[in-house]
Amino acid sequence: MTKQDAPHLLYVAWGYPPCRGGGVYRALATANAFAEKGWRVTVLTANRETFTMGTGIDSTLEAEIHPSINVVRVPFTSGAYQTDVRGWSFWRAHAPELWNGYRARQDLRAFPEGTYGGWRMPLEEAALRIHRANPVSLTIGTANPHVDFTPGLRLHKDFGVPYVMDYRDAWQLDVFSGRRMSPPGSRQDTWEAELVESAREVWFVNEPIRAWHAKIYPAHADKMHVVANGYDADMAKFSDQPRPGREQGLVLGYIGTISAHVPMRELFDGWALARSRSELLASSRIDIYGYLDHSGIPNDRILALLSEFREQGIRYLGPVGKSQIADTYHSFDALLLVLGTGKYVTSGKVFEYCATGLPVASIHDPGNAATQILEDSAAWIATPDLSAAAIADTLIALAERALNQSSAQRHAVQAWAAQYERSNQLLPRIGALGSPPVGTASESETPR
Amino acid sequence: MKRVVLVSPSGSIFKSLAELGLDDLDPGATPSLTVLCWGEGAPEATSIVVGHDDSGTLTGRLRRAVQRALSGSAAGRNLHRLTPWDGGSRMWRAVRRSPAARQALQEAGLIVAVERDSILTAWKSVHSSLAPDAAAVYGLPSARTVLKESRADD
Numbered sequence: 001m002t003k004q005d006a007p008h009l010l011y012v013a014w015g016y017p018p019c020r021g022g023g024v025y026r027a028l029a030t031a032n033a034f035a036e037k038g039w040r041v042t043v044l045t046a047n048r049e050t051f052t053m054g055t056g057i058d059s060t061l062e063a064e065i066h067p068s069i070n071v072v073r074v075p076f077t078s079g080a081y082q083t084d085v086r087g088w089s090f091w092r093a094h095a096p097e098l099w100n101g102y103r104a105r106q107d108l109r110a111f112p113e114g115t116y117g118g119w120r121m122p123l124e125e126a127a128l129r130i131h132r133a134n135p136v137s138l139t140i141g142t143a144n145p146h147v148d149f150t151p152g153l154r155l156h157k158d159f160g161v162p163y164v165m166d167y168r169d170a171w172q173l174d175v176f177s178g179r180r181m182s183p184p185g186s187r188q189d190t191w192e193a194e195l196v197e198s199a200r201e202v203w204f205v206n207e208p209i210r211a212w213h214a215k216i217y218p219a220h221a222d223k224m225h226v227v228a229n230g231y232d233a234d235m236a237k238f239s240d241q242p243r244p245g246r247e248q249g250l251v252l253g254y255i256g257t258i259s260a261h262v263p264m265r266e267l268f269d270g271w272a273l274a275r276s277r278s279e280l281l282a283s284s285r286i287d288i289y290g291y292l293d294h295s296g297i298p299n300d301r302i303l304a305l306l307s308e309f310r311e312q313g314i315r316y317l318g319p320v321g322k323s324q325i326a327d328t329y330h331s332f333d334a335l336l337l338v339l340g341t342g343k344y345v346t347s348g349k350v351f352e353y354c355a356t357g358l359p360v361a362s363i364h365d366p367g368n369a370a371t372q373i374l375e376d377s378a379a380w381i382a383t384p385d386l387s388a389a390a391i392a393d394t395l396i397a398l399a400e401r402a403l404n405q406s407s408a409q410r411h412a413v414q415a416w417a418a419q420y421e422r423s424n425q426l427l428p429r430i431g432a433l434g435s436p437p438v439g440t441a442s443e444s445e446t447p448r
Numbered sequence: 449m450k451r452v453v454l455v456s457p458s459g460s461i462f463k464s465l466a467e468l469g470l471d472d473l474d475p476g477a478t479p480s481l482t483v484l485c486w487g488e489g490a491p492e493a494t495s496i497v498v499g500h501d502d503s504g505t506l507t508g509r510l511r512r513a514v515q516r517a518l519s520g521s522a523a524g525r526n527l528h529r530l531t532p533w534d535g536g537s538r539m540w541r542a543v544r545r546s547p548a549a550r551q552a553l554q555e556a557g558l559i560v561a562v563e564r565d566s567i568l569t570a571w572k573s574v575h576s577s578l579a580p581d582a583a584a585v586y587g588l589p590s591a592r593t594v595l596k597e598s599r600a601d602d
Contacts, residue, residue, distance in 0.1 A: 049593075056467065056589035085561055085570045085584035093571035094536075096564055098526050292460065298563050300535070301519060303458040304512075307487075318463035 007137035008040045010130060010155070012123065012148045014116065016045035016071070017061035018052070022257060022348055023168050026229060026422075027142050028064055030166070033426045035066035037434065042130055043069055044123065044151060046076040054081040056291075060322055074126045079103045080115045112187035116145035127151035131159060138200075138433060139163040146171050149195050162200040164433070166227070169205075173212050175344035176261050196220050203227040203429065206346045206369040227429055230422030231351040238356045239330050240411040246333045249283035250402050252361075252395070253332030255320060256349045257291045258302050261340030263386055267363050268309045270383075270391025275312065278396050280403065285313040286336065289320040289328060329356045334402035337374075339364035341386075346370050354417035357410035361398040363391060373420070379405070379413045449479045449598040452591070453556040454493075455566035456483055457539050462490040467588040468595060479595070482552045484543060484569070496549050498542035535565030543569050550578060557598070559584040560591040 011034070013027035027043075035041045043065075051057045065071065080103060085093070092099040104114030111117035130136065139152035139161055152163030169175060171192055172182050182188040196202055196217050202224045204210040214221035243251070258264060275282045292298035306316050320328045329335075335358050339347050346369040353360050354377060362374060362382035374380040381401065383394040452468075454461050461483055470478055481493040489495030502508030511533045518524030528534055543549045553559065553573045559582050561570040567586060573579040585591055 051589070052593045053585075053590045054587070056587075056592075083586040083590040085559075085567065085586050086574050088567075088571060093567055095526060095529050096567055097522060097529065101522065298458070298460050300564055303460055303563065304515075306460075307458060316460070316463055319467065 006038050006040050008042065008134060009034050010042050010044060010127060010136040010139045010151065012044045012127070012139065012141040012151050014046050014076070014119070014145050014148055015055070016043055017065055018048065018057035018059050019046075020051070020056045020058040020061070023142070023144075024058075024061065025232060025348065026166075026168060028061060029232060029422050030140070030142070030426060031069055032064070032066045033423060033430055035068050037430050040134075041066070041069045042134070042136075043071045044126055044130070045071060045073055046119075047073045050076045050081055053083050058322060072126060072130060074119070074122050076119055076122075078107060078115050078118060108187075111147050111150065112191060113144075113146050116147045119145070119147050120150050123147065123151050124154045127155055128158070131155055131161070135159075136161050140166055142166040142168060143171065144169055146191075153195055153198065156198050163198075164201045164203065165195060165199050166203040167205070167209065167213075168229075170209050170212070170344065172216075173209065173344065174342075175209065176340045176342040178342060178344065193217070199223065201225060201429070201433070205229055206344065207372070208344045208369050212344065225429060228420070228425045229346065229348040229351055230420045230425045231355045231417075233421050233423070237326050238414060239326075240357055240407050240414060242405055242407060242410065243331070243333055246403060249285065250280065250333040250399055251331060252284065252286045252334050252336055252398070252402075253289070253329070253358075254286065254336045254338060255289045255325070255328065255352075256338075256347070257293065258288070258299065259293055259340070260299055260301060262302075262338050263340065263363065264302055264305055264338065266386040266388070266391060267336065267338050268305060268312065268314065269388040270363075270395060271314070272309070272312050273388045274392035274395040274399075277392060278399060280399050281395060284399065285315060287332065288314065288316045289318065291319055292316075325352075329358065332356075332358060334359040334361065334398050336360075337362045337364065337370065339368055339370055341365035341368070343367040344369055346373065350374065351417070351420040351422075354420055355414060357412075357414035357417070359398055359401040359405055361394050363394070377413060377416065378409065449557040449595060451552070451555045452479045452481050452558045452560065452595070453552050454481060454483045454560045454562050454591075455539065455543075455569045456485050456562040457535060457565045458563060459483070459485040459487060459490060459495075461485075461562045461588075462492045464588060465492055467592060469592045470595075479557070482556075484539075484546075484549050484552065486539075486542075496546065496552060498539070498546045498549050536568035539565055540569045540572055543573075553579045553582070556582045558582060558591065558594055560588070561586045562588065 011031045015021040015024050016027050031041050031043050107114050107117040111120040139155055141148035141152045149165050155161040156163050172180055174181050204226055207226050210224050210226050214224050292302050335353050337360050339345050350370045350373050359379045381397050383390045483493050483495040484498055486499055518528045556579055559570045559573055561567045570584040574582055574584045
């Protein structure tokens with residue numbers, strides 16, 4: 001098979017390098033994995049200004065894009081990403097939350113998704129141009145935003161091109177509360193039903209989310225697969241040597257974005273109680289790295305919380321770049337996995353936490369999907385509930401493990417975690433899609 | 449761009465200054481940074497404290513209790529925006545009372561709203577006689593881009 005004969009993947013991802021958002025790593029790895037397996041890959045994503053002016057960028061990520069991948073950027077003009085304050089209206093400046101709500105409703109006209117809905121038509125038009133110039137064999141859309149699914153459906157309707165839906169989260173399911181967010185018959189429900197019905201495969205990040213969708217769409221359950229997140233091997237070169245001097249005071253670390261769902265107050269209350277009961281913890285500290293919300297703007301509530309607990313040995317140290325990630329983990333003696341409640345919540349960072357080999361304390365509801373990942377780890381401990389007393393007990397036990405973990409024990413955990421390297425999750429699906437799918441380029445260049 | 453004013457009521461900006469990308473600049477081309485905040489400053493940048501933490505006072509405790517009660521829902525947060533205790537309004541009032549803060553804004557080439565409660569101060573500054581010619585953006589990613597582009601123009 002020559003390169004020109006290779007199947008052509010159109011991969012649709014709003015968030016793609018240089019975007020610094022959490023979902024970018026999955027998008028980057030998926031497109032790269034297809035390219036490494038010989039596919040011709042075109043990525044459809046938002047324009048650079050969306051990220052340079054809005055989400056923020058990690059400029060090192062662009063260098064990680066496989067050299068054969070063609071990146072096509074489609075302008076994204078949502079008002080939520082217009083950051084020139086000078087051009088804002090009086091009422092946007094005075095009531096930003098209210099304005100955001102109003103704007104989100106405007107975006108729903110073209111597609112039922114706030115902020116992103118207006119991107120549907122530019123995306124579909126770009127996909128059509130790409131297909132006409134270079135026929136597409138398979139489309140994969142990764143959500144959220146769910147508007148990323150629409151080019152796949154469009155190319156399928158017009159040209160019979162098969163498509164895959166890749167959910168990093170869920171659309172109609174609130175993964176935190178477990179509630180269905182849109183009623184049957186709603187626009188979201190109608191769109192999703194149509195998308196699922198015609199999809200070749202539908203991917204989810206964990207089994208609870210897959211099972212929920214299989215129940216909603218039983219006729220399509222056999223094409224639903226779990227493609228878990230994983231850690232990226234090139235970013236995860238971790239030492240197995242415990243930190244010298246930990247007897248004088250431990251460093252418990254948290255790396256990740258702190259959204260409003262993350263139970264930081266519960267953690268801080270438990271931490272304060274634990275410090276009053278443990279001499280070791282009284283001389284220890286928590287170091288927090290990451291962004292204080294997804295949007296690039298800090299969450300008001302976490303800011304107030306950090307201020308309230310500033311005398312309790314808690315330091316916020318800002319975002320950490322990819323190049324410093326291994327050194328940052330090495331400055332810790334143990335890790336805090338603090339997640340929002342919900343049996344559908346895994347988070348991407350759980351895999352990286354595993355790969356460090358450090359003792360990990362789960363500060364989340366025991367029913368979270370993350371528990372299934374960690375329960376076989378020899379370095380894991382979990383709080384039975386989110387009361388201050390339970391969290392304090394967990395932190396004291398974590399401190400004991402952190403103090404006594406040997407190099408051999410840490411190495412053994414790192415070896416166990418190798419199963420969660422990201423390519424191990426993707427390769428089975430690429431293999432399944434590897435044979436030229438029905439309706440490939442040569443027979444689908446003309447519209448239906 | 450000679451002076452950049454960062455409006456950061458909580459002071460969270462002190463741990464995120466690296467995101468502005470100033471390390472890439474020649475030492476002679478680096479703009480001076482001034483942070484407008486409540487409470488204590490920090491060694492990472494020049495700061496102008498526009499008011500003091502009132503959380504120990506009766507008013508402060510009441511304000512925090514109301515804020516906490518209303519922060520759980522979008523409706524509650526919007527209701528809070530209408531009160532004089534809204535963080536954005538408080539910040540703007542405090543800035544207007546501070547001669548040093550007013551002067552910093554008058555000299556600013558770029559005003560950065562770092563948090564949601566910074567927006568009103570940035571917007572009012574560029575829509576009044578205080579800083580009519582300054583650029584004003586929301587968030588550090590935008591500030592970084594504006595600084596980078598101004599370097600290219602210099």
